[in-house]
Structure formats: C-alpha cells, structure tokens
Amino acid sequence: DAGITQSPRHKVTETGTPVTLRCHQTENHRYMYWYRQDPGHGLRLIHYSYGVKDTDKGEVSDGYSVSRSKTEDFLLTLESATSSQTSVYFCATRVGTQNTGELFFGEGSRLTVL
Amino acid sequence: GENVEQHPSTLSVQEGDSAVIKCTYSDSASNYFPWYKQELGKRPQLIIDIRSNVGEKKDQRIAVTLNKTAKHFSLHITETQPEDSAVYFCAADSYGQNFVFGPGTRLSVLP
Numbered sequence: 248d249a250g251i252t253q254s255p256r257h258k259v260t261e262t263g264t265p266v267t268l269r270c271h272q273t274e275n276h277r278y279m280y281w282y283r284q285d286p287g288h289g290l291r292l293i294h295y296s297y298g299v300k301d302t303d304k305g306e307v308s309d310g311y312s313v314s315r316s317k318t319e320d321f322l323l324t325l326e327s328a329t330s331s332q333t334s335v336y337f338c339a340t341r342v343g344t345q346n347t348g349e350l351f352f353g354e355g356s357r358l359t360v361l
Numbered sequence: 362g363e364n365v366e367q368h369p370s371t372l373s374v375q376e377g378d379s380a381v382i383k384c385t386y387s388d389s390a391s392n393y394f395p396w397y398k399q400e401l402g403k404r405p406q407l408i409i410d411i412r413s414n415v416g417e418k419k420d421q422r423i424a425v426t427l428n429k430t431a432k433h434f435s436l437h438i439t440e441t442q443p444e445d446s447a448v449y450f451c452a453a454d455s456y457g458q459n460f461v462f463g464p465g466t467r468l469s470v471l472p
Binding site for chain 2: 278280282287288289290291292295297303305306337349350351352353354355
C-alpha cells in the first residue's frame with residue numbers, strides 16, 4: 248500500500264465549516280496528490296506537491312488549499328465547505344522519477360457536507 | 362492542458378469473452394499511460410501501463426495498445442472472469458508532473 252494513510256476516513260460536516268484532510272506517507276516519496284472522485288467524472292486533480300512547501304493547483308482547486316511542511320504529510324483544507332464538495336477524496340504518492348512513476352493511492356476519505 | 366476521453370462508460374460481457382476499453386488523449390507530449398482498476402469501495406490500483414516508446418504490452422490476460430499518431434490507447438481483457446468486474450480508469454501523464462484521468466468504465470462480467 249506504499250505506506251499511505253488518510254484521516255479521517257469518514258466525515259460529516261455542515262456547510263460553511265472548515266475541514267482538513269490529512270495524508271501521511273512513510274516512503275519518503277517526493278510527489279503527493281489530492282484527487283476527488285465523483286460519479287461520471289473519474290478522478291480529478293485538486294492540488295499536488297513536488298516537495299516540501301512546493302505545491303501547485305490542479306483542475307478543480309477552487310475552494311481548496313494545501314500545505315506540505317514535511318515530506319510525509321500533505322494536508323488538504325476546505326476553507327468553507329459547500330455541498331458541492333461532498334465527495335470521496337483520494338491522496339496518492341508517485342513512486343519513481345518524474346515521467347516514469349506510477350501512482351499509489353490511499354484508501355480514500357468520504358466527506359459529506361450537509 | 363491534457364484531456365482524456367474514455368469509452369464506453371459501461372460494458373457488460375459474458376464470462377469468458379473479451380472486453381475492450383478505449384481512451385483518447387489531447388496532449389501529444391504525454392508519454393506515459395497507466396490503467397487503474399477500482400473495485401467497489403476500494404482504492405484505484407494500477408494494473409498495467411505503457412510508455413510512448415512501446416506499441417503494445419501484455420501481462421497474462423490483460424494487454425494495452427498505444428497509437429501515438431492517433432493519440433489513443435486501449436485496454437484489452439481476454440477470458441474475462443467475475444473478479445474482473447470493476448471500474449477501470451485510463452490516464453495520461455501531463456507535463457511529467459501529474460496524471461489526468463478518464464471518467465471511467467464500469468465493467469460487468471456476467472456468469
């Protein structure tokens with residue numbers, strides 16, 4: 248499982264509240280990613296990181312922020328949760344070098360925003 | 362940026378038959394194309410991948426073909442079994458930094 252753990256695995260929250268999802272890896276991989284998965288849309292990239300304090304936006308980054316203060320942790324924050332952010336969130340790390348590595352996914356975090 | 366399309370969205374086959382899923386991509390600079398399988402309630406897992414310097418790759422009952430000129434690649438599963446039932450995602454790397462995924466194909470293998 249490439250040593251990836253996500254927390255919490257399930258969360259129910261109310262509209263307007265902040266939420267933070269945590270991704271922790273034990274393999275010292277450089278690249279980490281946050282995807283959201285919704286029916287009919289596959290996996291869409293929210294943000295990714297290519298090193299400590301180095302992050303960039305993906306295709307659906309509005310309403311989300313990330314931080315990576317340590318190699319092993321990549322945090323995803325919903326600044327003010329909305330119902331449209333109800334989704335399953337997957338963290339992933341990339342094994343290997345740029346252009347060649349495969350993604351290993353965590354088990355996912357199911358978020359429900361009421 | 363990269364855009365990946367995937368067809369069909371659902372596919373039903375009889376056990377023992379073959380299944381084919383097709384993907385197209387837009388960025389000619391993409392050079393790595395993985396396929397992921399996701400069982401219900403589980404995480405996506407890599408099943409096979411292909412790089413742009415190769416036209417075909419096989420691993421037991423699964424194979425992937427790549428046509429860089431036409432910018433499409435396909436997953437082929439032969440002798441399908443009930444445990445092949447899952448959602449399959451194709452992906453293309455984008456600028457060597459991240460992947461863009463197709464919307465997925467739900468494969469059902471009927472006994």
